[in-house]
Amino acid sequence: MGRALIQTTLFALFLTLVTSLPNKDDWDIYSFHINSTVTSRYATTVITSRVANRMNESKEVEFQVRIPKNAFISKFRMFMDGQVYDGVVKTKEQAQQQYTAAVSRGQSAGLVSSVGRTLEEFKTSVTVAAHKKVTFELTYEELLKRRHGKYELQIHARPMQPVSDFKVDVYIDEKAGISFLEVKGGLSTKALANAITKTLTDKQAWVYFYPTESQQKTCDSCGEQGMNGDLVIVYDVNRDISVGDIKASGGYFVHHFAPSSLPRIPKNVVFIIDQSGSMHGRKIQQTRTALIHILNDLNEDDFFSLITFDGNIFHWKRELVQATKTNVNSAKTFAQNIKDNGSTDINAAVLEGARILKAHPREGSASILILLTDGDPNSGETNLETIQSNVRKAIAGKFPLYCLGFGFDVNFEFLEKMSLQNNGVARRIYEDSDADLQLKGFYEEVATPLLTNVTMMYTGGTNLTQTHFTQYYNGSEIVVAGQITDNDIETFTPEVIAISGTGSVRFSDTNPTVESTDTVSDRRLQRVWAYLTVKQLLDKV
Ligand SMILES: *[C@@H]1O[C@H](CO)[C@@H](O)[C@H](O)[C@H]1NC(C)=O
Ligand SMILES: *[C@@H]1O[C@H](CO)[C@@H](O)[C@H](O)[C@H]1NC(C)=O
Ligand SMILES: *[C@@H]1O[C@H](CO)[C@@H](O)[C@H](O)[C@H]1NC(C)=O
Ligand SMILES: *[C@@H]1O[C@H](CO)[C@@H](O)[C@H](O)[C@H]1NC(C)=O
Ligand SMILES: *[C@@H]1O[C@H](CO)[C@@H](O)[C@H](O)[C@H]1NC(C)=O
Ligand SMILES: *[C@@H]1O[C@H](CO)[C@@H](O)[C@H](O)[C@H]1NC(C)=O
Numbered sequence: 438m439g440r441a442l443i444q445t446t447l448f449a450l451f452l453t454l455v456t457s458l459p460n461k462d463d464w465d466i467y468s469f470h471i472n473s474t475v476t477s478r479y480a481t482t483v484i485t486s487r488v489a490n491r492m493n494e495s496k497e498v499e500f501q502v503r504i505p506k507n508a509f510i511s512k513f514r515m516f517m518d519g520q521v522y523d524g525v526v527k528t529k530e531q532a533q534q535q536y537t538a539a540v541s542r543g544q545s546a547g548l549v550s551s552v553g554r555t556l557e558e559f560k561t562s563v564t565v566a567a568h569k570k571v572t573f574e575l576t577y578e579e580l581l582k583r584r585h586g587k588y589e590l591q592i593h594a595r596p597m598q599p600v601s602d603f604k605v606d607v608y609i610d611e612k613a614g615i616s617f618l619e620v621k622g623g624l625s626t627k628a629l630a631n632a633i634t635k636t637l638t639d640k641q642a643w644v645y646f647y648p649t650e651s652q653q654k655t656c657d658s659c660g661e662q663g664m665n666g667d668l669v670i671v672y673d674v675n676r677d678i679s680v681g682d683i684k685a686s687g688g689y690f691v692h693h694f695a696p697s698s699l700p701r702i703p704k705n706v707v708f709i710i711d712q713s714g715s716m717h718g719r720k721i722q723q724t725r726t727a728l729i730h731i732l733n734d735l736n737e738d739d740f741f742s743l744i745t746f747d748g749n750i751f752h753w754k755r756e757l758v759q760a761t762k763t764n765v766n767s768a769k770t771f772a773q774n775i776k777d778n779g780s781t782d783i784n785a786a787v788l789e790g791a792r793i794l795k796a797h798p799r800e801g802s803a804s805i806l807i808l809l810t811d812g813d814p815n816s817g818e819t820n821l822e823t824i825q826s827n828v829r830k831a832i833a834g835k836f837p838l839y840c841l842g843f844g845f846d847v848n849f850e851f852l853e854k855m856s857l858q859n860n861g862v863a864r865r866i867y868e869d870s871d872a873d874l875q876l877k878g879f880y881e882e883v884a885t886p887l888l889t890n891v892t893m894m895y896t897g898g899t900n901l902t903q904t905h906f907t908q909y910y911n912g913s914e915i916v917v918a919g920q921i922t923d924n925d926i927e928t929f930t931p932e933v934i935a936i937s938g939t940g941s942v943r944f945s946d947t948n949p950t951v952e953s954t955d956t957v958s959d960r961r962l963q964r965v966w967a968y969l970t971v972k973q974l975l976d977k978v
Contacts, residue, residue: 463496464565465489468602471592475609477684477691478581478674478916479965480590482508486573490565498565500573503556503593508579509968515563516572554867556593580968583673583695583914584882590670594624594646599653599663605646607670613682613693614675618642623666628656633668644670680931680944688924689962690898692931695914699887700938702803703738705757705836709790711810711843713747713781720811720843720868721777727876728772734884735760740802742793743768746786747779748816757797782817783810784824787838791831801938803886803908804836806859809866809876810852811843821851829858837861837907841879844868857976860907885911888935888942893917897929902969909935918966 468487473480482504490496504510515522565571581588592605609615618637624646625633632648646668653659658666676682681694708731710724728743735741740757741764744750753771758764787808794804818824832838838859840852843866853863866875888909895901901919909915921929933944 463490463492464498465491466596466598466600469596469600469604470602471594471605473590473592473605473607475581475590475607475611476961477611477682477965478583478588478693479578479961479968480581481511481576481578482592484573484575486596487570488565488573489570490567493567495564495566497562498571499560499562499597500575501558501560501595501597502575503558503595504575504577505579505591506555506557507582507972508577509971510559510575510577512574512576513559513561514574516574517563517565518569554865555591578964578968580916580965584912585878586697586912587671587673591622592668592670593666594668595665596663599650601650603648603650603653603664605644605668607642607644607646609642609644609670609672611640611672611674612684614640615642616673616675618644618670618672620644620668621671622669623658624648624656624664624668626657628652642672644668680933680946683931684962685921685926685929686962687960688921689918689966690895690921690929691916691918691962691965692893692895693914693916694893694909694933694944696887696944697911699911701736701911702801702886702889702938703736703740703799704884704886705740705794705797705799705802705804706735707742707744707757707790707794707806709786709806709808710743710745710775711747711781711783711786711808711812712745712751712775712777713779713810713812714777715781715812715846716777716843718777720872721775723873724809724843724876725772725775727873727880728775729769730873730877731880732760732765732768732772734880735765737761740797740799741768742790743771744786744789744793745775746782746789747777748782749779750782750786750789755793757793780816781810781812781814783808783814784818784827787824787828788831791828794836795831801936801940803889805883805886805908806832806836806838806861807841807880807883808838808852809841809843810847812846813848813851821848825851825855825858828855832859834860834907839864839879839883841866841876843872882913883908883910887911888937891915891933891935894932894934895919895929896932897922897925898931900966902966903973916965916969918962918969920966 466486466488470485473482484502486500488498563571581590615637620633620635629648629652632646632652634645636643653663654661676695681692683690683692737760739760741760742757743753753768790806794806814824838856839861840856840863842849842852842863849865856863864879866872886908891906891909893904898919899922902917904917906915935942
C-alpha cells in the first residue's frame with residue numbers, strides 16, 4: 438500500500454515534445470485560474486486553463502506552466518468534448534534532467550532571472566478540432582519549507598496571453614495561528630496593487646489576485662503576451678516552546694518542530710574556497726564580497742578557518758581560531774587577495790578542512806564545513822566515488838558538509854551526494870549579478886545553530902520519516918511524519934532529545950496537544966508522509 442502511494446505521489450511531469458511550435462494566434466485562453474490551498478504548510482495547487490480554438494480547422498493548442506521544483510504533480514487531466522483524458526506521466530527525475538540540461542545549454546536565456554532557480558516547466562499540447570474547446574487541469578503538491586523564519590508559496594503566472602477571466606485564489610489554514618503574511622514577487626507591484634486583496638484572521642488567510650486584461654499588459658513584467666511573473670505569499674506560524682506542533686488523522690501524524698527561544702550555540706566553521714582558474718572574473722569577485730560579509734557576521738565566540746585551493750591548498754591559518762576582531766580582519770585581508778589560478782583538487786581540500794575542524798573539538802559547539810566550488814575535481818584524486826568515500830571517512834558523521842556549486846560547470850549530482858552522505862545539503866549558486874547575495878543567504882540559514890544531535894522519538898509511532906538531525910538552525914524547521922500504531926492516539930507520545938547551548942535538553946509534554954481530526958483532512962497527512970518519504974528516498978538514490 439505504501440508503494441502504491443509513493444507511486445501516486447511520484448506521478449510527475451508529462452512532457453510532450455512539440456516538434457513545431459503551435460501558432461498562438463490560433464487559439465484563445467478565455468479563462469485561467471490558479472487555486473492554491475495550504476493547510477499545515479502543505480500546499481495543493483490546481484491550475485485550470487480553458488482554451489478555445491476559434492479557427493475553422495483543427496489546431497494544436499499548447500499548455501505550458503511553471504511549478505516549484507520541490508512540488509510533485511499529483512494529477513493532470515484534459516477535458517475535451519465531454520471526455521476526460523488523464524495525463525501520461527514521465528518520471529520527474531527524467532523531466533528534471535531534461536530541464537537542467539536545457540538550462541545549462543543556456544536555453545533559458547530569455548527568462549526572467551529567478552525563473553530557472555526555483556521553478557520547472559510543464560508543457561504539453563493537444564490537437565483541438567475546429568471551434569472546439571479544451572480544459573487543462575494540473576494539480577501539484579508541496580510541503581513548504583521554512584527558511585529564514587518563513588514559508589514561501591510561490592505562484593508563477595504566465596498564461597502567455599492576456600486572459601479576460603484570470604484569477605489566483607490562495608487560502609491558508611494554519612491551526613497554530615498565522616504570525617504574519619506578506620505578498621511579494623514581481624507581480625506584487627504598484628500597477629497591480631489594486632488587483633490584490635489580502636485578508637488575514639487569526640488562523641486563516643485569503644489572497645486574491647484578479648488583474649484586469651489591461652493590467653495584465655501594463656505591469657512591470659508584463660507585455661502584449663500578458664503576465665509573466667511570480668506572486669509569492671510569505672508567512673510564518675505561531676509556535677509554542679515545547680515539543681512543537683503535532684497533527685494526527687487517519688492513522689498518520691505530522692510533527693513540526695521549530696523552537697526559536699533557545700540560545701545560539703557557538704560554532705566552528707571552516708570555509709573551503711575554490712580558486713581554480715575557472716573562478717576567474719565575476720565569480721571570484723562575488724566570492725570575495727560574500728566571504729567578507731560572512732566573516733563580518735561571525736560572533737566573537739565562534740571559531741573559524743579559511744582555506745582556498747586549486748591544485749594546491751592555501752592556508753590562512755592551519756587551525757581553527759577565535760573570531761576576534763584581529764583574526765576576522767586578517768581573514769578579510771586574506772579573502773580580499775584570493776586569486777584564481779590552476780586546477781581543482783577537491784579531495785585534498787575537503788580532507789584538509791575536515792582535519793582542521795576535527796583537530797579542535799570544543800565542548801558545546803556546532804561544527805560546520807562549507808565547500809564552495811565551480812568545477813569538477815581535475816587534479817589530485819579525481820575518481821568521484823573515491824573522493825566521496827575519503828570524505829565520508831574523514832568526517833565520520835561528526836559534522837555536516839554543505840556544498841555550494843557555483844554555476845553550471847559543476848557536477849552538481851556529485852556535490853549533492855557528497856553533502857547528503859555527510860548530513861548536509863548542496864545548493865546551486867546561479868551565476869548572476871546577485872551571486873554574492875545567494876552565498877550570503879545560504880550562510881545565514883546555517884549561521885545560528887540552536888541544537889545539535891537532535892533525535893525525534895515517537896512512542897506508538899511507526900514507519901517514520903527521518904528522525905535524526907545533526908543540527909537545527911534558527912529560522913528552519915524539522916518535520917517528521919509517520920503512522921500511529923493501531924491509530925491509538927492515547928498512547929502516542931512524541932519526545933525530542935538534543936544538545937543545546939546549555940547542555941542536554943528534552944522536549945516532551947506529559948500531555949501533548951495532538952490535534953486530531955477525522956474529517957476532510959484525513960488523506961492530507963498521509964500525503965505529507967508520502968511526500969517526505971519519497972523526497973528522502975530520492976535523496977538516497
Ligand atoms: C508500517 O509498518 C508496519 C510495521 O511496523 C508494516 O507492517 C507496514 O507494512 C508499514 N506500512 C507501510 C505503509 O509502510
Ligand atoms: C479552490 O479549491 C478548494 C479546495 O479544492 C475549493 O474548495 C474551492 O472552491 C476552490 N476555489 C475556487 C475559486 O475554485
Ligand atoms: C475556413 O475559413 C477560410 C477563411 O477564413 C475559408 O477560406 C475556408 O474555406 C474555410 N474552411 C472551411 C472548411 O470552412
Ligand atoms: C531566532 O530567530 C528569532 C526570530 O527570527 C529571533 O527572535 C531570535 O532572537 C533568534 N535567536 C537567536 C539565538 O538568534
Ligand atoms: C599558478 O599555478 C601554477 C601551477 O600550479 C604555479 O606554478 C604558479 O606559481 C601559480 N601562480 C600564482 C600567481 O599563484
Ligand atoms: C546523539 O544522540 C544519540 C541518541 O540520543 C546518542 O546515542 C549519541 O551518543 C549522541 N551523540 C553525541 C555526539 O552526543
